[in-house]
Amino acid sequence: MPIAKIRVTVVDCPEPLRLAEFYAHILGGRIEGDADADWVDLHTPDGQRLAFQRAPGLTPPKWPNADDNSQQIHLDLDVDDMEMRQEQVMALGATALDLDDDGGKRDFRVFADPAGHPFCLIRP
Numbered sequence: 001m002p003i004a005k006i007r008v009t010v011v012d013c014p015e016p017l018r019l020a021e022f023y024a025h026i027l028g029g030r031i032e033g034d035a036d037a038d039w040v041d042l043h044t045p046d047g048q049r050l051a052f053q054r055a056p057g058l059t060p061p062k063w064p065n066a067d068d069n070s071q072q073i074h075l076d077l078d079v080d081d082m083e084m085r086q087e088q089v090m091a092l093g094a095t096a097l098d099l100d101d102d103g104g105k106r107d108f109r110v111f112a113d114p115a116g117h118p119f120c121l122i123r124p
Helices: 016-027 082-091
Strands: 009-013 030-032 039-043 049-054 075-078 095-098 108-112 118-122
Touching: 009 016, 016 030, 016 039, 016 049, 016 082, 082 108, 082 118
Parallel strands: 009 049, 075 118
Antiparallel strands: 030 039, 039 049, 095 108, 108 118
């Protein structure tokens, strides 16, 4: 029997609404909160909830280092068409961190969101 269940995944960032909008364009859903809020929720169509909490002095993680400033959390996102979805997330403001998928042999590519958090697009 589990001790607890996940209520929400919270992402620290300098601008909660901006980052919620970035992920809403990728995942869909409804945003609760405004530009002045220190906490913004994104309710996705599949029932998941991501929250974005203001952290003014956030120093983005350095992917893939496991030492100083290493990634603390990242999202793995399934996509149906890697090339098309890569183009879309880049247009939304993502930064490419590792696009070398070995000619399609590796099933993921790594990006950073506008606040610097790593996330992966993955072929299911």
